[in-house]
Amino acid sequence: MALTSAFYDAVNSGNVRRVRIMMQDSLLIDPTFVEFNAMEKAAKSMVGLYDVHDGKEFIKDRSLWNDEYMDKVMVKVVSNFSHERLDHLKEVVRYLRPVTKTVAPKKEQMGRLNYSSTQRSSYEEEKRRCQEQGDYLGAKIAVGAVIGAAVGGAVTALASAPVAGVIAGVSAGAVVGGVATSVVVGGGKK
Numbered sequence: 001m002a003l004t005s006a007f008y009d010a011v012n013s014g015n016v017r018r019v020r021i022m023m024q025d026s027l028l029i030d031p032t033f034v035e036f037n038a039m040e041k042a043a044k045s046m047v048g049l050y051d052v053h054d055g056k057e058f059i060k061d062r063s064l065w066n067d068e069y070m071d072k073v074m075v076k077v078v079s080n081f082s083h084e085r086l087d088h089l090k091e092v093v094r095y096l097r098p099v100t101k102t103v104a105p106k107k108e109q110m111g112r113l114n115y116s117s118t119q120r121s122s123y124e125e126e127k128r129r130c131q132e133q134g135d136y137l138g139a140k141i142a143v144g145a146v147i148g149a150a151v152g153g154a155v156t157a158l159a160s161a162p163v164a165g166v167i168a169g170v171s172a173g174a175v176v177g178g179v180a181t182s183v184v185v186g187g188g189k190k
Contacts (some may be wrong), residue, residue, distance in 0.1 A: 003038055011043050019043050020081045024074055024089075031097045034091060053082035065092055 010018040023043070026035040043049055056076075059069060073089050 003035070003042060008042070011046060014046065016046065016048050019046060019049060020078050022154065024189055026079050027089060027093050028074075028097070031099050036090075049081065051080050051082045053084040054080045056080075058085075058088045062095055065095055067096065070094060070096055 002062050007019070007022050009023065019039075021037045023036055026039060027033065029035065058073075059065065070089075070092050073085070073092055077085050
């Protein structure tokens with residue numbers, strides 16, 4: 001991961017506060033801490049970057065960790081940039097923002113899937129892919145609802161029901177058709 005020229009400028013000019021803020025921000029931007037580690041390496045010769053820990057205790061109980069607590073630790077780390085506080089902050093970030101691993105598709109799926117192991121498809125791309133391959137559940141349920149509405153309306157009309165009854169039959173048929181399709185498609189194997 002390439003560091004920005006703004007970061008190198010801050011390091012070269014000795015702007016400790018700016019470097020601390022950029023390093024602290026990187027923990028949220030990149031929860032793998034790869035960028036932080038690169039920044040730490042680039043700034044290792046900076047005088048005054050790290051502080052001695054101020055001795056204040058951290059909340060160890062993870063059940064009390066939330067975004068508000070993380071924000072407090074983020075603010076405090078700028079004024080007390082100690083290794084202990086940074087390690088604690090990393091632990092909190094890792095807990096609240098766990099890194100999800102991208103799993104490479106199996107060989108038999110490679111022809112079917114349209115993405116690499118390093119790039120996840122967006123929702124719209126995945127929806128389009130599913131629509132093209134006929135895997136889009138929403139479309140199947142909609143088709144089932146339309147067919148159900150047609151059948152429900154026809155049955156009600158054949159029974160010589162008034163207009164309100166036909167409308168109710170169409171509505172009921174749509175619901176039943178959509179649910180039935182959902183159960184068949186969702187519960188069955190493709």
